[in-house]
Amino acid sequence: MASRVDVAVIGAGPAGLAAAIAAREQGAEKVLIIERAEQLGGLLPQCIHNGFGLLYFEQDMTGPEYEKAFIAKAMSLGVETRLETMVIDLDAERGITAVSRKHGYMRFKPGAVVLAMGCRERSRGAVGIPGTRPAGVLTAGTCQRFVNIEGYMPGTRYVVLGSGDIGMIMARRLTLEGAKVEAVVEIMPWPGGLIRNEVQCLHDFGIPLLLESTVTFIHGEERVEGVTVCRVDAERRPVEGTEKSYPCDCLLVSAGLIPENELSRKAGVELDPVTGGPVVDQNRQTSVPGVFAGGNVVQVHDLVDWVSWEAEAAGRAAARFADKGELKAAAGVRVMPGDNIKYVVPHTISGREDVTLHMRVTQPGLKATVKAGGILSKRFRSVRPSEMVVLDLKGEALKEAGLKGELVVDCEMRGGG
């Protein structure tokens, strides 16, 4: 790098773009986004469906539309970018090593770093689907790239394992392409994605959703010839005698997303085993000073709008760090997941300023009350693990409560459901 970079953002998806914009707006002079792909936007360019920006822009946009709005703003603010550039190392002193065809081998130390690498999909290998190993088994997101960006179809007749959002969206997309989607198979008793996707992508197209079921065998030598689907018991084990075979030439896997934290690990960033992402404070600062994180690299969101907002917080804080060379951890109070709460992000808060808590429940239920200590309680008609619960806490209320050390968040069912 010729001149000093104030804030380096790793990843140009919705998180990276939002973080870079926020950092510039906060006053960081030179903000650089490093992106491994050929274009900006991360996965947004391949998300040609709608449902983006409903909260952020109060508009129903497609992925490319959402992305364009951010790219335009980033460009107008003079955010710099390096495309087809892979960050291959990040050290504990914020030293970045990156390579690209065009710029060769680069090493530099920015004033602050924002991790915005997003997440990856769980693969067939990670899910551990038994059977043979033919062509035609791929993740829903890879299929989405092939269809929407590259213009190719991996198959004609599909079964989708897992009812994650991308899987359901691809079931509809492939149907629109003339393919036949035999079924979407979900091991849990509830769908893995948003209700709106279950309705708009599966029900509206007559695609069966098989709950409490899983693929127990992949058949085929060279290409997938079919899969065996089984019901599962309460322990998620296949029930013998319930096998049903589905002929297909493609199996899509949409069985969860994992925050992409290989670089965070290299830098020695502390990770939360539950979220798979860094442990962060209210400013989205990680355990390594000057390294911030936002978006799906921290926690897998179900709405892009929250990715943008979270990354903006990280970007603003990174700019402040780059300016002063330090930023005190906003970590006076530890936020603890209580009853029926799987995790809460951020992991620590200042206890003095306004803060938004993101969390997921462990079990679904109707008529739920989510309580943050004695400070706030919010009622929900229903809660599901696939839909993030968001609580806004006011700084005044927090100060008044005079929290000592920790804040426990619980989800109680009011019954009757």
Place this chain on the structure above:
Amino acid sequence: MPAVETEILIIGAGILGAATARELSRYKADVTVVEKNVDVGWGITKANVGVVCQGRDTLEFRPEYHRTRLLWKALPLMEPLCKELEVPFKRVGAYLMIRDQVLKEKLDKLAKRTESLGLGADKYYPYPELKEKEPFISPEIKGGLHDPEIAVVHPVYLTQALMENATRNGVKLMLETEVTGIRADHTTFTVLTNRGEIKARYVINAAGEWVDKIAAMVGADDFVLFPIKGYVGVLDRNCAQLAGSLLAVLPEEPGDMNIVVPTVEGNLLFGIQLQINRRHDRSTTGHMARLALRNARKLIPEISEKDVINSFCGYLMFRNFEIGWHECEVAMSERVPRFINMTIGYPGVSASPGAALEVVEILQRDGLGLEPDPGFDPKREDIPDFSLLSERERKALIKRDPRYGHVVCRCETVTEGEIVEAIRRGATTLDGVKFRVRPGTGRCQGGFCGPRVTRIIARELGIPETEVTKSGGASTQVPLRTKQLLEKGGADG
């Protein structure tokens, strides 16, 4: 199609066929290798975990067995061979461990035998000392016998390197050539294939899994082999610290093989419950996977399901316990002159350099005048591995060829330069590239790089992406363009 004529025909380009081809390429001989797959090393060689075993196992390696002699002949050759061909070889050492103090006696016996055979003095470590060496071992383990010699290789890399070097030294390789029949007369074999006839004076049957079927084509099947399979799980590289050596539990029941194996690339493999198998069935079941994971966790409790990034079916051919033991594993058929069977099965990878030498000796004994070729070049240069290079080497490489600055596979840090070089050396498929330079073998299993590697293969081979396959035949990655199905009236149209 005019018949191909060759002096020596090797059937099968697995580890044994490749090692033999490479050994023969030292001589002025006319050698052809036929392989039915689209690439080399894709039969049972690919289903091998790559342990270079030492033959200390009492039951399987009695000194009077031919396989034991082959193995011992091979062992000193393996490391220099790997060095010459620039393929990774890691002497990881092994601990053979017990969970029950009563079994200590068995380990003592084993150690005594090893010593009496002149194979070294293996030391026993009780748990507290073992823990210092391998801190993640379960406290349930009482102790383990250390074999410092055990090494690992990547069987497919080694096969590719052997074959690359053999073809460089004049051996002809015919891929996608499947033998369908063999006729023999006094002087010549006529080998029928899907690509026409091949006439050969000698036939070396190195068909691995199908060695008996090939032998039967000419009536030389005076041996019995049966397949055994097991589940092998692959752990994320992040788990590399969990085991520095090969860790194995002394089997308490037959087939009870509970091992954790470090690979040359820094992943750990775990498995495998061996079971007798139907021929060619490489599938794994959920039951096998659960059992293997449970066993592995008994060895190293920190192994987690979350860290399993892939799995495959380990697959071996075994000689029949009843009637196969005392026969030779590499021999000219007594029924069919000039037809040599290589029936080692297990441990084919470890014994391969010895087996190749044996073939040369058999041919010489039969009167084939093998004259050394002064032009033989034993060296092969490996494809640069960007992930392992120093900063200075990386800079130099990118300067020489900027494609080495384009990282295509994030998880394994594989560059476009490496992928292009793999294709130049014979990879024509996604698996061909993957089994040379690793894109798609990491934690995301090709989620990011899959479409990009497909594009590079299409570009380099000058074929449409719709023709790029995973592993040849009908295994196309993206068989259709978008809108094609709609034009046909949909999936049922």
